[in-house]
Amino acid sequence: MSGSDLLDPDGHGPARDEEEQELRFLLQQAAPHLAAPEDRMDRIRARAAHTRRRRRAVGLGAGLTGGLIAAALAAAPAVAPAPERGVVAGPAGTPSAVTSASSTPSGEPSGAVTPPVAPPGIAIRFPALPDTVVEVPNGWHARNGITSDPREGIGFLATQPLDGKSSCPPNGGLCVPLGPLAAGGADVTLQLVDDQGRIQQTPGGPATLTEGTPDAFCVMNGGTRELVGHRIIVRNGVPALIELTACLREPSDPTLEQVRQVLDSIRTAGNDSTPAKAPRG
């Protein structure tokens, strides 16, 4: 077919009609009949909820800017050592599993990882975060972080047992627990952030959780939401930042509240507590 008779956009000659019919046929033939994923509706719900929360957060954020500035200027309760609430389950007082996350002498993860460790409802210290106390909600599980860098301060909390499987980058770095997140579940990572700029930008006072975009690992484990929060503690006499990242799968309100409680509970370990062992994981 020549295209010379088709130059007029409004023209609808026989050749143009034939060409259009041919294109219709091709498109119908070519477009595949793809199967829908089983959880399509779940994903749609999660996306709609995420969008709504983000819009609400933007609106609130605009209104609360002044309040946040005021909060930043206020004294930071998390910076000062707070009285220990409950039992401080530091390495000396925790079940041995807390400190048993081991690595090979070269620093590579050994694969022999820590089973769920923390008795529910108590304050603990992760060996890799010896200056930090965090309270594990009832029924939650904790696991020490496994990294190829012993200086990496990290710990995990989750609503479900953190099994021994981890995924470690081939070139070293942070290993994260693997495994599907149960519906309504949460997987919380606490990490020490060694960045003075960010520490200075983080306001003291009540910490807030903000919506993030679930990263690849979170999505791969079935996560539909990500919340991020920060707390300032004192480490070796200087302020340090603990970043909480929660990967959640269609979380219930109680689960969200527990994540907030975890964030609120992060504080500097008291001077009277037993010194933590050097992190080995």
Next chain:
Amino acid sequence: MRDATPDFEEFVAACGPKLLRVAWLLTGDRHQAEDLLQTALAKVWPKWDRIAIDRPEAYLRKVLVNCHVSWWRRRWTGELPHGELPDRPSVGADPYEDVVLGQVVAQAVRALAPRQRAVVVLRFFEDLSVEETAEVLRCSTGTVKSRTHHALAALRGRLPSRELLLDGGPRERI
């Protein structure tokens, strides 16, 4: 969070397959197509009570197409769907030919500018009139005609002919 009304789920079940094909033609990729469809459905869902009253499929089609155009505008590289979707069942005599045809058509359509691609899909896959297409794309009928003209010109020579597909005829191209 509000649960999806049964009507919405029924609508997704009934119209999802066709809209997913539209999304595939717009994106040329099954993962992006599913992502695009879910994005559009997530936008529509909160307003479903109002939308469901009057031509919901047309409304969703409009959202779908405009989402795609806006992705392109923003050079969108955000959330990516994951997981393997099963390949479509073959409907032709030769599954290999189906796949090849899909690839050829997808490649040709993807080479069009996004707005031209939208015009082609709406007019020749969805069989919308020029006026309906203009309404979906929020442009004039003259713009639709012009884009159609340019899109057809661009596709000419890139697509196999129906004769070739039906009976292995001469290798003419439209």
